[in-house]
Amino acid sequence: MTKFRILVSALILLLAAPPARADFTVVTTIKPLHSIVSAIMQDIGTPKLLIRSAGSPHGYKLKPSDARMIRSANLIFWIGPSFESRLAKAINQVRAKADVIEVSKIPDLKRYKMRGKHENHDSHNDLIDPHLWLSFTNARHIAGHVTQELSRLDRTNRSKYQINLNSFTNSITALKATLMKKLGPAHDKPFLVYHDAFQYFEKSFGLTNKGALMASPEQRPGAKHIAELRVLVREQHISCVFIEPQFSKKLVQTVIKGTAARIGELDPIGTKLAPGPKLYGEMMRNLATSFVDCLM
Ligand SMILES: [Zn+2]
Structure with missing residues (x-):
């Protein structure tokens, strides 16, 4: 066979092979974040979701089953201590064995300060508004960062993560135009x-x-x-x-x-x-x- 034909057959094999299942545990906190990570992991694995209840995620209180889920994680995505404040202790305790990604610190995100007058005078004004997933531009940056982290942990599937990132990006770009x-x-x-x-x-x-x-x-x-x-x-x-x-x-x-x-x-x-x-x-x-x- 010519070199070219070997290359072509290798490429066909590569494209035909189903992606390997992820053998690590990814934990996310809120549903929108879980959704972005799910989109990037599609056909490879399913991230776990911590906050399923209908209550406000601000100051969400940890249950024993949540603590177990956090301890089982190899990779954790959360907004950060100013949002899921009561998860901070449990998450800090697993930093030695798990990679912990504070989404509000991802580079290139658009970050706005918290607005509004606070009645009690006021250390709040310099805080970042944590609801930053509600921008399509931020969702794209978050998805890009998620892809990087997953590819680093799981190099075998990195081309699949990239394909998933492209289709996520395309779908939200189209949706943004529609909603505009x-x-x-x-x-x-x-x-x-x-x-x-x-x-x-x-x-x-x-x-x-x-x-x-x-x-x-x-x-x-x-x-x-x-x-x-x-x-x-x-x-x-x-x-x-x-x-x-x-x-x-x-x-x-x-x-x-x-x-x-x-x-x-x-x-x-x-x-x-x-x-x-x-x-x-x-x-x-x-x-x-x-x-x-x-x-x-
Ligand atoms: Zn809120």
Whole structure:
């Protein structure tokens, strides 16, 4: 055989061989992150998901089964200690045997500071808003970094990870263009959100957020703040106030009483969606639909 034919046969073999199954354990914290890692690991392995419950992931409390899952990991992806704060101790304890990737520190990510006035004066203002997966640009950088980490750990499958990265990137690039068109007409309609989780999404699509009901994810507003919010809804002609699946409607009903504002729902972590490679796109699409349905 000529050298060329040997090369061609080798290439055909390479393309025909199914990728080897991963023999290591990857653990992720929240569903959107799990979805991105699942997309990159498709046909090779399935990452584990820590936070499955419907509650807010801010300050999520560790269960004994979660601690076991963390101890079983070879590679962990989490947002970081300012977000899944109560996982920090358990994650720090496995650093000797597992690679731990703090997603909020990935180079090239767009990082915004936390917004909003905090009633108690204020070390919060320099903190990075941790909801950074809600930008397609960031999702692409995260997926790229995930691909690097997996390829380093599992060199046999690195061409497969790269193929998966390309198809993930293509699908979210197409989705972003679709959602751009869909959200265009809603861009100047003012709204309020429950907790300030959406600035990455809002800034990607030029949406007009006028504030958040909660001063922080776990801090309910007092009577004074509620009175201010009622004024804000009137003066800013707020079209819509968005709740989240895990929070009650009661506070919002008080805030919009006697105005034309509607109630919508935004889900920043895909609470109601089945975990897996498709979740990320579905979650972003659902956010766009919720904005359009309530604002228009
Ligand atoms: Zn949040």
